[in-house]
Amino acid sequence: MKKIFLSCLLAAGLASCEDITELNNDPKATTEAPYTAVFTSAEIALADVMTSTNVNLNVFRLYSQQWTQVTYIDESNYNLTSRAIPDNFWDEVYTDVLRDLAEADVLIDAVPDVVLGAEQRANEEAAIEVLSVYAWATLIQVYGDVPYEEALNVENLLPAYTEAEVIHADLITRLNDAIAALEAGVGAPTFPNSDLIYGGDTEMWLRFANSLKLKLGILVADSNPSLAQEVIGSIDTDMLITANVFNANFDYLSAPPYTNPVWVDLVQSGRNDYVPSATIVDLMNLLDDPRRDDYFTMLNGEFIGDEYGSGASYANFSHVAPALTEPTYPGMLMSASEVNFYLAEAAARWSGIVPAPAEAYYEAGIMTSMLQYGNTVEMAELYMDQPLVEYNNDNWDELIGVQSYIAAYNRGLVAWTNWRRLDFPLFDPPGDLAYEDIPVRFLYPVGEQNLNTANYEAAVSGLEDGDTQTSNLFFDVD
Numbered sequence: 001m002k003k004i005f006l007s008c009l010l011a012a013g014l015a016s017c018e019d020i021t022e023l024n025n026d027p028k029a030t031t032e033a034p035y036t037a038v039f040t041s042a043e044i045a046l047a048d049v050m051t052s053t054n055v056n057l058n059v060f061r062l063y064s065q066q067w068t069q070v071t072y073i074d075e076s077n078y079n080l081t082s083r084a085i086p087d088n089f090w091d092e093v094y095t096d097v098l099r100d101l102a103e104a105d106v107l108i109d110a111v112p113d114v115v116l117g118a119e120q121r122a123n124e125e126a127a128i129e130v131l132s133v134y135a136w137a138t139l140i141q142v143y144g145d146v147p148y149e150e151a152l153n154v155e156n157l158l159p160a161y162t163e164a165e166v167i168h169a170d171l172i173t174r175l176n177d178a179i180a181a182l183e184a185g186v187g188a189p190t191f192p193n194s195d196l197i198y199g200g201d202t203e204m205w206l207r208f209a210n211s212l213k214l215k216l217g218i219l220v221a222d223s224n225p226s227l228a229q230e231v232i233g234s235i236d237t238d239m240l241i242t243a244n245v246f247n248a249n250f251d252y253l254s255a256p257p258y259t260n261p262v263w264v265d266l267v268q269s270g271r272n273d274y275v276p277s278a279t280i281v282d283l284m285n286l287l288d289d290p291r292r293d294d295y296f297t298m299l300n301g302e303f304i305g306d307e308y309g310s311g312a313s314y315a316n317f318s319h320v321a322p323a324l325t326e327p328t329y330p331g332m333l334m335s336a337s338e339v340n341f342y343l344a345e346a347a348a349r350w351s352g353i354v355p356a357p358a359e360a361y362y363e364a365g366i367m368t369s370m371l372q373y374g375n376t377v378e379m380a381e382l383y384m385d386q387p388l389v390e391y392n393n394d395n396w397d398e399l400i401g402v403q404s405y406i407a408a409y410n411r412g413l414v415a416w417t418n419w420r421r422l423d424f425p426l427f428d429p430p431g432d433l434a435y436e437d438i439p440v441r442f443l444y445p446v447g448e449q450n451l452n453t454a455n456y457e458a459a460v461s462g463l464e465d466g467d468t469q470t471s472n473l474f475f476d477v478d
Contacts, residue, residue, distance in 0.1 A: 035107035045096035047250035051331035060412025087445035119188035259327035281305025309430020340365035369407035439469035
């Protein structure tokens with residue numbers, strides 16, 4: 001009898017063991033995030049990675065010589081490898097931005113038509129495309145050829161690389177489709193309850209898409225001028241980010257974890273690692289630029305930048321202006337000054353391609369930058385009357401290069417990319433380096449070299465100087 005009882009007890013125990021995994025399932029918990037939340041997550045990740053000044057992730061303010069380091073100066077001297085910066089930036093854009101956007105695009109397809117109207121669905125799919133294009137465009141500006149068609153397939157751990165020029169052309173096609181969808185759906189919202197950039201305003205997304213198309217067009221102005229003219233000539237210039245009210249800003253909150261990353265890195269951390277570089281401070285001093293107190297603090301009544309890459313005492317130089325380090329200071333993906341300078345460049349290169357002359361857009365670029373920081377129209381006009389600032393078509397590349405660089409302060413990738421394209425302003429090589437040693441790209445991640453070796457080597461074979469920081473990318477023509 002006792003044996004029968006024990007056998008029954010054992011059998012009952014075994015039966016219960018078969019079902020014990022069900023205890024791990026919360027019947028009240030969702031197993032799938034809504035597509036709107038995934039889209040919001042991608043917006044946050046994109047804003048963070050572009051705004052960050054974390055030395056392990058985003059060193060574009062250093063590479064554009066807007067800032068320099070005073071203690072640990074490896075990155076100011078172009079050491080990318082000790083902190084695995086290329087790996088970290090690559091992973092952040094692919095995993096937290098592009099992968100989330102791709103997932104949002106999949107999830108939106110499962111939403112019934114009775115829940116999501118056709119126009120709103122088309123608008124939201126277009127917004128996903130716009131941010132995806134922005135992220136892909138960032139990758140090819142930083143690395144060159146990258147995994148593209150096969151990149152977001154989680155089943156393929158060794159994706160092939162696609163030539164950057166091919167990706168660039170496809171991004172324009174994707175933007176054209178997104179623009180057409182947004183034009184058709186202006187009367188309907190776009191992520192009305194989850195868009196942290198434009199609050200669901202479809203017209204604003206249309207302006208953002210057109211402005212991004214302009215940026216992709218001007219990017220290849222030297223390397224493929226016929227394509228650049230074709231792209232820019234097809235843009236509706238009335239629907240661009242040409243005034244500050246249209247800026248693609250990301251508004252941060254006052255309390256962690258959704259504060260501006262610059263506040264996290266410069267204030268919350270308690271570290272004093274960065275000061276403005278003499279490259280930009282001396283340039284703005286020469287021009288008596290009224291934005292200096294918006295960008296930098298004063299030291300003994302002067303604006304003083306540190307020699308780039310030299311390393312010195314934090315106390316001996318101007319610092320980043322406190323307003324820029326506030327936890328709520330917005331991150332920016334696209335600005336009116338940036339767009340106006342692209343238009344100025346297009347007009348200077350090709351007469352009649354855009355409605356106004358280059359001078360008008362050039363002055364609008366300066367004006368919108370001045371107003372963005374609270375300066376007056378009168379201050380901007382006096383500034384533009386100076387001989388070193390006044391527009392002259394004979395040296396448009398230097399003028400636009402210098403003024404777009406100043407306007408892009410605190411937006412390191414924009415400043416670095418414009419310098420690579422226009423070759424102005426002149427930078428200061430640190431230490432014993434020569435001017436040609438200044439980086440024009442990131443190295444590929446070590447993880448790609450070690451794990452995706454064959455595809456990595458195929459990509460590197462197309463670089464003139466191999467996988468170095470001095471191999472010009474497809475848009476960067478000497």
